[in-house]
Amino acid sequence: MDSTEAGTEILRGLAEAVVAYDEEKTVELARMSLKQGIDPGVAILKGLAFGMDQVGKLYETQEYFVPELLLCADAMNAALDVLKPHIKVEAQAERHSVVIGTVEGDIHEIGKNLVKIMYEAAGWTVYDLGADVKAASFSEEQKRTGAEVVAMSCLMTTSMLAIPEVIKAIKANDPDITVMVGGAPLNRELAMAYGADGYAESCGSAVKETLTALNRVKGAT
Amino acid sequence: MREMSGDWSLRPGGMTPRERMKALLSGRPIDRTPFYPFARSFCAIQAGMSLETFFSDPASSLEAQLWTKIMLDHDEVLKFGGGCYGAWEFGGTVKPPTSDLQQSMSVERHPVQSEEDVERLELPDIAVAGSIPRTMEFCKLQHAAGLVCSVSVGTPFLIAGNICGIDRLSRWLLKKPVLAHRVLRLATDFGVAVAKHWLDTFGPDNVDIRESAPTDSNQVISPKHFRDFSFPYLMELHERVLGLGARYIYSHICGEQNLNLPLWRELPFGDPGIASFGHEVDVTKAVEMLGDKCIIVGNVEPRIIQTESPRTVYERSRECLEKGKQGPRGFILAAGCELPPKAPAANVFAMKKAIDDFGWYE
Numbered sequence: 001m002d003s004t005e006a007g008t009e010i011l012r013g014l015a016e017a018v019v020a021y022d023e024e025k026t027v028e029l030a031r032m033s034l035k036q037g038i039d040p041g042v043a044i045l046k047g048l049a050f051g052m053d054q055v056g057k058l059y060e061t062q063e064y065f066v067p068e069l070l071l072c073a074d075a076m077n078a079a080l081d082v083l084k085p086h087i088k089v090e091a092q093a094e095r096h097s098v099v100i101g102t103v104e105g106d107i108h109e110i111g112k113n114l115v116k117i118m119y120e121a122a123g124w125t126v127y128d129l130g131a132d133v134k135a136a137s138f139s140e141e142q143k144r145t146g147a148e149v150v151a152m153s154c155l156m157t158t159s160m161l162a163i164p165e166v167i168k169a170i171k172a173n174d175p176d177i178t179v180m181v182g183g184a185p186l187n188r189e190l191a192m193a194y195g196a197d198g199y200a201e202s203c204g205s206a207v208k209e210t211l212t213a214l215n216r217v218k219g220a221t
Numbered sequence: 222m223r224e225m226s227g228d229w230s231l232r233p234g235g236m237t238p239r240e241r242m243k244a245l246l247s248g249r250p251i252d253r254t255p256f257y258p259f260a261r262s263f264c265a266i267q268a269g270m271s272l273e274t275f276f277s278d279p280a281s282s283l284e285a286q287l288w289t290k291i292m293l294d295h296d297e298v299l300k301f302g303g304g305c306y307g308a309w310e311f312g313g314t315v316k317p318p319t320s321d322l323q324q325s326m327s328v329e330r331h332p333v334q335s336e337e338d339v340e341r342l343e344l345p346d347i348a349v350a351g352s353i354p355r356t357m358e359f360c361k362l363q364h365a366a367g368l369v370c371s372v373s374v375g376t377p378f379l380i381a382g383n384i385c386g387i388d389r390l391s392r393w394l395l396k397k398p399v400l401a402h403r404v405l406r407l408a409t410d411f412g413v414a415v416a417k418h419w420l421d422t423f424g425p426d427n428v429d430i431r432e433s434a435p436t437d438s439n440q441v442i443s444p445k446h447f448r449d450f451s452f453p454y455l456m457e458l459h460e461r462v463l464g465l466g467a468r469y470i471y472s473h474i475c476g477e478q479n480l481n482l483p484l485w486r487e488l489p490f491g492d493p494g495i496a497s498f499g500h501e502v503d504v505t506k507a508v509e510m511l512g513d514k515c516i517i518v519g520n521v522e523p524r525i526i527q528t529e530s531p532r533t534v535y536e537r538s539r540e541c542l543e544k545g546k547q548g549p550r551g552f553i554l555a556a557g558c559e560l561p562p563k564a565p566a567a568n569v570f571a572m573k574k575a576i577d578d579f580g581w582y583e
Contacts, residue, residue: 064443065446158323
């Protein structure tokens with residue numbers, strides 16, 4: 001086996017270990033990838049992120065559920081801890097960025113955390129505000145970080161009423177910020193009526209939907 | 222829709238809500254389909270009460286719910302509290318809603334934060350644990366007012382999630398199943414102990430035993446995990462509670478549960494039980510799966526009640542009535558989950574109007 005083949009095997013192994021939520025294996029392979037001289041950015045993108053992409057698909061098709069997804073993310077994050085310190089600075093500068101949170105009045109974080117996992121897996125920089133986040137906090141954090149996307153979720157019909165206010169605050173500050181929404185009581189029609197740029201029905205489609213909305217907003221400016 | 226005019230009014234009912242529900246639970250004929258708006262925080266807002274007071278003060282909570290009950294002339298059993306059941310009772314902390322964007326109590330700190338905490342976890346003293354004294358106070362007032370008393374006993378999986386946090390419980394299903402089973406064991410025993418406390422205090426004819434299953438749904442766990450971690454404890458809970466003399470169990474089979482229905486069907490609920498469904502389960506399917514053993518309750522989507530017009534709510538209610546009304550053990554028109562607290566009153570009334578037009582048994 002030459003070094004290229006070995007590298008391919010490691011990347012495949014990383015992806016498979018993420019899907020199998022095998023944390024020990026992802027860490028072992030992450031260390032091995034560094035020893036083999038594989039660019040950590042490549043190990044993340046073609047190994048871990050590729051694995052999480054498969055996980056997202058398994059979630060979409062109801063083969064994986066919340067427990068599996070959380071453990072896959074744990075396996076990915078453990079390997080990221082090994083790889084991240086070795087990523088070159090210029091590679092980091094190209095990352096997309098998103099401010100994310102659950103809107104005011106809503107303490108439910110699981111859905112938001114699953115979406116956060118998918119952004120991180122796709123290489124995004126994520127600024128997580130947690131749950132029960134006031135409209136002004138979304139706006140302030142976006143201004144502070146310069147993030148190009150703000151993503152918010154809700155689980156309750158009560159807290160969904162906060163979403164138009166958050167969008168209004170963000171757009172008043174900068175209409176070119178892409179706003180994504182999601183959560184159980186919402187649908188695409190309602191998301192658009194609230195003034196969002198995009199909507200994702202589940203975490204599995206969040207990154208794809210965000211990129212589509214981001215390109216649309218950027219194209220319009 | 223039968224057009225409304227200035228002199229339009231609802232048909233007078235031939236039964237009181239208590240007579241109607243008693244007849245339905247006894248398999249005797251009733252005048253019309255009962256109405257369960259699933260109203261909690263909605264009652265506080267209608268009565269101009271803060272949610273903090275509504276969830277903290279039993280007498281105020283009952284007052285707000287009674288005004289709403291009279292206003293809507295609904296048939297639902299009133300209930301104190303809601304959300305995060307088990308967290309406070311097992312030693313964690315909870316907080317009432319402080320903003321009108323919130324809907325219910327929430328957990329500040331789960332009693333189980335680590336694997337070691339599970340070893341130390343014990344069944345609390347039911348008489349004094351967490352919200353139980355306040356719920357008992359509410360029910361004594363309810364009983365004095367001639368009403369049936371309602372208390373939550375589960376589901377075990379919901380209570381276990383409130384004890385450990387659903388993220389932690391989810392991880393343990395796969396990585397530490399022994400810990401998950403230990404918490405579920407205690408959650409089940411807790412539910413049985415609460416049911417016994419209520420049945421001993423008020424007697425079986427005056428108690429509505431409830432459970433809600435949002436985290437048992439396939440929006441959280443797989444059908445396999447439902448089978449292995451949820452269903453065995455549900456079976457035990459139902460068997461033991463009915464063994465204590467409870468007339469029925471009211472299960473809110475919340476959220477996406479279509480793949481779990483074959484197992485729900487195996488549970489004893491009483492004769493009949495009551496099974497309520499979220500909008501994710503079609504009423505026809507609900508009747509097909511559980512209609513021979515339970516009164517089916519459902520299931521206008523709460524989002525529609527909040528954001529659409531009264532005519533849309535009326536139309537959805539008509540569809541539910543047409544699918545469920547002839548169920549073998551009966552049907553109750555209801556919101557698919559808790560009524561949005563800020564739902565327009567006319568939208569809630571549209572459900573009542575649909576019953577008036579399509580819910581009578583001639």
